[in-house]
Amino acid sequence: MIEITAVQKSFGELKVLEDINLRIEDGDIYGLVGKSGAGKSTLLRCLNGLETYDSGSIRVNGTEVKELDKPGLRLFRKDIAMIFQHFPLMSRKTVYDNIAFPMRCWKYDKQQIDSRVRELAEIVGITDKLKMKPNVLSGGQKQRVAIARALSMKPQVLLSDESTSALDPGTTASILRLLRRINEELGITIIVVTHQMSVIRELCRNVSLLEKGRLVLSGPVNELFLSQPDALRRFMLEDDIPPDPRGEELQIMLTGDDNSQTILSRLARELQVSYSVAGGKIERYRDQQLGSLVLTFASEDISRVCAYLDAQGIVWHRYLPLDSGKLQEEEADA
Ligand code: ADP
Ligand code: MG
Numbered sequence: 001m002i003e004i005t006a007v008q009k010s011f012g013e014l015k016v017l018e019d020i021n022l023r024i025e026d027g028d029i030y031g032l033v034g035k036s037g038a039g040k041s042t043l044l045r046c047l048n049g050l051e052t053y054d055s056g057s058i059r060v061n062g063t064e065v066k067e068l069d070k071p072g073l074r075l076f077r078k079d080i081a082m083i084f085q086h087f088p089l090m091s092r093k094t095v096y097d098n099i100a101f102p103m104r105c106w107k108y109d110k111q112q113i114d115s116r117v118r119e120l121a122e123i124v125g126i127t128d129k130l131k132m133k134p135n136v137l138s139g140g141q142k143q144r145v146a147i148a149r150a151l152s153m154k155p156q157v158l159l160s161d162e163s164t165s166a167l168d169p170g171t172t173a174s175i176l177r178l179l180r181r182i183n184e185e186l187g188i189t190i191i192v193v194t195h196q197m198s199v200i201r202e203l204c205r206n207v208s209l210l211e212k213g214r215l216v217l218s219g220p221v222n223e224l225f226l227s228q229p230d231a232l233r234r235f236m237l238e239d240d241i242p243p244d245p246r247g248e249e250l251q252i253m254l255t256g257d258d259n260s261q262t263i264l265s266r267l268a269r270e271l272q273v274s275y276s277v278a279g280g281k282i283e284r285y286r287d288q289q290l291g292s293l294v295l296t297f298a299s300e301d302i303s304r305v306c307a308y309l310d311a312q313g314i315v316w317h318r319y320l321p322l323d324s325g326k327l328q329e330e331e332a333d334a
Pocket of ligand 2: 040042
């Protein structure tokens with residue numbers, strides 16, 4: 001288990017992490033999402049001891065990271081591997097030698113290395129590339145090699161810092177599927193740092209949103225989607241729908257069950273109200289389809305509609321424009 005308590009970190013005058021509190025259970029796939037400069041990479045680097053933190057505590061399976069001495073840190077990092085946006089492979093060495101490199105550093109014997117390299121190549125799907133040099137591989141294949149190398153010491157935790165950000169959408173999807181398989185089949189805890197909400201949706205069970213060094217939200221991804229907190233809406237601003245002046249808008253959350261699939265027709269039939277559709281979307285969250293519809297109702301109908309939705313057990317939100325002051329501040333920062 002990873003327990004982060006009241007962590008603070010500054011670079012000189014610049015406060016980069018403020019009062020971070022976070023708990024990640026073994027076997028989870030946990031997302032850290034936020035805009036560029038929010039402090040995601042710094043937090044990840046504190047976690048594996050590449051950076052120190054000024055105060056607070058980071059415990060990985062009971063070990064306080066900043067109390068580790070050099071040999072302790074070296075051992076610790078065997079258990080906590082990392083992959084990046086750019087795949088720092090050694091260009092003169094073959095794929096095989098790249099994957100074998102950490103095991104050679106730890107003086108594993110030849111046979112052990114050979115069987116482990118082949119096993120890893122199988123897991124990540126590059127068995128036919130072992131004799132090649134990295135420069136002839138595609139971005140996705142290079143990331144697979146980097147993942148195999150990261151797994152070579154049988155880590156308990158894999159940290160991924162924007163590992164799909166340089167890849168096209170199709171390759172991104174295949175790498176995310178691989179990460180999910182690694183989590184499920186090998187039981188490795190994965191922490192995914194990304195600025196892309198789509199990565200969180202596809203892959204993560206739980207997520208925290210970082211805004212300027214502070215954690216503003218944490219929780220299960222599907223629950224946060226259904227409850228639509230402002231901080232999440234602000235982060236996903238491009239998806240936001242402008243308010244419709246002709247009436248009042250409700251956002252109705254769709255969970256894919258029969259009840260939510262038939263709600264619109266029942267609403268119209270049983271309440272005899274009409275509405276217009278202002279926007280909507282349905283997206284995949286790991287194994288679930290979740291969606292929302294923004295509907296405009298006449299103001300005089302709104303309280304009846306809300307009562308009906310409550311009675312039907314449908315999650316809904318009054319769809320109000322986000323606080324414009326906060327938005328301008330966000331835009332000025334971007
Ligand atoms: P993210 O990964 O969310 O984009 P980072 O953790 O890389 O954010 O950076 C957070 C802030 O800390 C940024 O303002 C960045 O410029 C600053 N920063 C990161 N690393 C250093 C460093 N080594 N020295 C000084 N400032 C840094
Ligand atoms: Mg970063």
